[in-house]
Amino acid sequence: GDSVTQMEGPVTLSEEAFLTINCTYTATGYPSLFWYVQYPGEGLQLLLKATKADDKGSNKGFEATYRKETTSFHLEKGSVQVSDSAVYFCALRGSGRALTFGSGTRLQVQP
Amino acid sequence: DTAVSQTPKYLVTQMGNDKSIKCEQNLGHDTMYWYKQDSKKFLKIMFSYNNKELIINETVPNRFSPKSPDKAHLNLHINSLELGDSAVYFCASSQRDGGPYEQYFGPGTRLTVT
Numbered sequence: 244g245d246s247v248t249q250m251e252g253p254v255t256l257s258e259e260a261f262l263t264i265n266c267t268y269t270a271t272g273y274p275s276l277f278w279y280v281q282y283p284g285e286g287l288q289l290l291l292k293a294t295k296a297d298d299k300g301s302n303k304g305f306e307a308t309y310r311k312e313t314t315s316f317h318l319e320k321g322s323v324q325v326s327d328s329a330v331y332f333c334a335l336r337g338s339g340r341a342l343t344f345g346s347g348t349r350l351q352v353q354p
Numbered sequence: 355d356t357a358v359s360q361t362p363k364y365l366v367t368q369m370g371n372d373k374s375i376k377c378e379q380n381l382g383h384d385t386m387y388w389y390k391q392d393s394k395k396f397l398k399i400m401f402s403y404n405n406k407e408l409i410i411n412e413t414v415p416n417r418f419s420p421k422s423p424d425k426a427h428l429n430l431h432i433n434s435l436e437l438g439d440s441a442v443y444f445c446a447s448s449q450r451d452g453g454p455y456e457q458y459f460g461p462g463t464r465l466t467v468t
Contacts, residue, residue, distance in 0.1 A: 275454040281395075286358075286444055286459040294454040330395055340410055340452050341387060341399035349395075 245270045245337045249345035252330075256352050262320040264348045266307075266333035269314065274337035276300075276309055276316040281330045281347070290318075290331070323352045357381050358460035360445050366466045367435055375430045375463045377445030383458075385409075385451045386428040388420060391442040391462070403428050404451045432465075440467045 250265040268274065275294045279287040291300030296311035305320045316333060333345040358379045367373055379386060387410070388400040401420040402410035408420070417433040432439060445460040 277456065279459075286461045287397075287446075288459070289456045292454065292456060332397065336452065336454070340385075341402055342397075342457060343399075344397040347395040347397075 245274065245335060245343040247333050247335055247343055247345035249331075249333050249348050251346070252349040254348060254350045256323055256350070258325055258352055258354050259322045260352075262318070262323045262327075262350065264318040264331055264333075264350070266316045266318065266345060267314050268316065268333075268335050270335055270337035270343075272338055273311075274335040276307070277334045277336070277342065278305070278307055278316070278318050279332040279334060279344075281332065283329070287332065323350070325352045325354055328352045358445055358447055358458050360443075360460040360463050362463060363461060364464050364466075366468065368468055369435055369437060371435050372431070372433045373435060373465070374432070375443055375445075375465075377428045377430070377460055379426055379445075379447040379458070381447060381449075381458060383447040383449050384425065385448045385455075386422065387446040387448075387457065388428065388430050389444045389446060389459075391444060393441070397444070401428075401430075402451075409451060435465075435467045437467050440465055 246269045277292045278290040291302040293300040293309035299308045330347045334342040385404045387402045403422040406422045442462045446457040448455040448457045
């Protein structure tokens with residue numbers, strides 16, 4: 244079945260540092276890939292998505308590229324802010340109808 | 355304007371009780387979902403309805419019963435609550451079933467069973 248593997252957190256960075264959160268997936272066919280963010284006490288919000296190989300999703304300075312050859316969708320940001328502190332979820336939607344989520348990675352950004 | 359709303363936000367109850375969580379979306383979407391998030395933040399699909407028809411029914415105890423009175427509402431009823439039911443339950447909706455359609459999530463309902 245479909246699965247998503249994310250790097251374990253927490254990831255602790257200083258403000259303006261470079262961020263990478265690794266995400267790899269297993270799925271049949273050509274899944275759509277997503278990054279969701281969950282701020283403390285809130286629901287999940289879509290951060291970005293990519294629907295085919297080599298697509299790059301981007302939003303709010305975050306980027307991720309759909310790499311079919313390495314089955315990866317790593318999240319990056321060049322300069323993080325304290326307000327980026329949250330839990331980040333990688334997810335895919337393959338042949339199934341619902342999203343399959345990774346386990347989430349908590350990011351803590353210190354001033 | 356709230357896109358996906360859930361009530362209540364917090365629910366504290368005793369073992370053995372029956373409770374319901376309500377979800378409404380004002381986006382005009384066809385498909386709605388219930389997810390469970392455990393204490394380690396892991397999210398797992400429970401149910402999905404498309405145009406009031408059940409299309410996903412994962413391995414969930416039959417104490418959990420979803421009900422969709424119309425396309426904009428998907429409620430979750432839980433009978434005989436157990437300690438292990440304590441979690442955050444998220445409702446979500448998407449324009450269509452499957453494919454690249456993103457899902458919009460509600461704020462969650464934190465259920466605590468004592």
